Amino acid sequence: SQKIEQNSEALNIQEGKTATLTCNYTNYSPAYLQWYRQDPGRGPVFLLLIRENEKEKRKERLKVTFDTTLKQSLFHITASQPADSATYLCALLLSGGSYIPTFGRGTSLIVHP
C-alpha cells in the first residue's frame, strides 16, 4: 500500500542546533516534493519545492534533499530558533496526474531556548 511516513514523535532540539526531519514514502513515484510549515490553529504555509531530478535545494536556513532511490526527503533547519517550533509537513506531487499534493501527517519540531 502507499504510505508517506513522517516521525510521529516530536523532535526536541536546542536553539542553535540543526534540526533534521525525515519524510519516507513507499509505492509512490513523486515528480515533486513539497515541505510546509503549520502553526497551531493555522493553515499550512509552503516552504520549499524540490523536483525529482534535484538532489538538494536551499532557501536561507532551510535545506531539503530528495533521494528517489531511498524514497526519502530530509528537511534541515540550521541555526534553529524557538520561532522555528511548528509542525512540518511533507507532500508528494505525482507525475502523470493533477499534481495535487498528498500530505504526510507531519512532525512537530520544538526548539528549546
Add this chain to the structure above:
Amino acid sequence: DTAVSQTPKYLVTQMGNDKSIKCEQNLGHDTMYWYKQDSKKFLKIMFSYNNKELIINETVPNRFSPKSPDKAHLNLHINSLELGDSAVYFCASSQGLRSGDYNEQFFGPGTRLTVL
C-alpha cells in the same frame, strides 16, 4: 490583504443539521481545493476545482457538496452532519495544475467544525 479567507472560523452544530463553509481567494488562482484535517492532523484532499470545474472528488460522502460560483470562490455545503465530520476544514488555492512547479498551495486559516 488576506489571500485565502474562510468563514466561519468555528462552527458548532448538532448532528443532522446542514451547514456551509465559504472560501474566497484574491490571488487570481485558477484552482481551489477543500482539505479535511482530522484529530490526528492528517490533511486529506476532498475536492479540487479548476476554473469552476470539478476535477477531483476523493472518496467523500455525497453529503458533502462543493459549489464554485466563480473562479475566486469555492464553498462547501454539508448535509445531515455526523459526529465523524468533526474536523478542521481548509480551503486552498494554487496557480494551476499544469505542473508541480505551479502547485504551491495557499491555505486559508481553517474552519473548525464540531458536531455534537
